[in-house]
Amino acid sequence: MADHVDLVLAQWGAQRPDLDVTPMAVIGRLSRVSRLVGNELGRTFAAHGLDAASFDVLATLRRSGPRHRLTPAELMRAAMVTSGAITQRLDRLQARGLVTRTPSESDGRVVHVSLTEEGLALVDRVLPDHLATENRVLAGLGGAGLGALASLLRDLLESLGDTVPEELIPRRAPDGGFEKEFCETVAEDFGPPPVRAEYAGHAGTDPTDTTSASGGGASAASGGPGGGRPKVIDEEMLARARELRAEGVPVAEIAARLTIRTGKNAGKAPSVASLYRALAD
Known part of the structure; x- marks a missing residue:
């Protein structure tokens, strides 16, 4: 059995036999998998009245400690979006009563975004369905295949500099x-x-x-x-x-x-x- 990428590779092999198109076997499949899986996840989010971007914000707050609170800048970096995009997401979520934005008690220039009780309850309802969808789309790999793929993808991300201190x-x-x-x-x-x-x-x-460091954040010298x-x-x-x-x-x-x-x-x-x-x- 062949997939769409096999067809693409064969076509390039016939048209440009002088080129090694091996990387396409990986990058092309990563791209197609991302799109197909994204569609499945999107249907799960939609069933709860959310989209992927909104869930991203709620989930990031949910896993960020017991206070479920971050600054907009921290959310922006975690979500890999522009400041304008994160502002729009927060506006929509706040209008629905899922998050609040309040000034920091220690520094009025800093705003904290927090989950409301309703937002916390919603993300906790969505998460089991989200994981069930992920398990379903990965079921074809089996336990051993899933572990091997996770390890290979980690190696790829580390080679690209996507690392975090232990x-x-x-x-x-x-x-x-x-x-x-x-x-x-x-x-x-x-x-x-x-x-x-x-x-x-x-x-x-x-x-x-x-x-x-001067406005309440931890500095390098503080040993954080x-x-x-x-x-x-x-x-x-x-x-x-x-x-x-x-x-x-x-x-x-x-x-x-x-x-x-x-x-x-x-x-x-x-x-x-x-x-x-x-x-x-």
């Missing part, structure tokens, strides 16, 4: 809960190819974030998650990284150009996460 991942506690909640200040910075996602463990590392320059990055490496960053070079590419000089990692390139923390220091 310290930001909540760990299971002996009582079955989590030792810490999801960090509310994870920042994502997407730019031109190669695609990358850069995370900072404190506020104030992104010009769109209205929090800052991800704060401070990693030891593997010396002053010379940091200076070079800043030069390349000023030229618009993506952080993932900068990391690949640098070499750790000393220690057990000598001769290796620093991780994107560690370089981002150094640049944010």
Whole structure:
């Protein structure tokens, strides 16, 4: 049995036999799977009066700790959309009574977006149906295939710089809960190819974030998650990284150009996460 991508590959093989179109076998299928799965998920959201964008906001707030609260800038980075798009989403959700926007008690310039009781109840109703849809569209892979695909996709994302520091991942506690909640200040910075996602463990590392070290946000010196320059990055490496960053070079590419000089990692390139923390220091 063949799929549509097999047809595309055969056609290119006949028309341009001089080219290796192997990457299309992966990228083409990723694109088609994304579209087909997106259609299935969209039907599930619509059954609850939502679309994918609205669910994205509600779900992001739901998994962001017991307060279910983030700033618009944090939501914007998590959802990978523009400030105008996130404002429109929040306007619609607030009009439905699903979220509220309130000024920060410590800094009036900062606005917090929170789930209302109705919003929390809605996302908790949608989530089981959402997971059931995901399980249904992935059923053809089986348990082993699902695990293998998840691992391969993780490897691909890591190779593109889409990484997050281990310290930001909540760990299971002996009582079955989590030792810490999801960090509310994870920042994502997407730019031109190669695609990358850069995370900072404190506020104030992104010009769109209205929090800052002087305005109530945690600073690198305060010892917050991800704060401070990693030891593997010396002053010379940091200076070079800043030069390349000023030229618009993506952080993932900068990391690949640098070499750790000393220690057990000598001769290796620093991780994107560690370089981002150094640049944010």
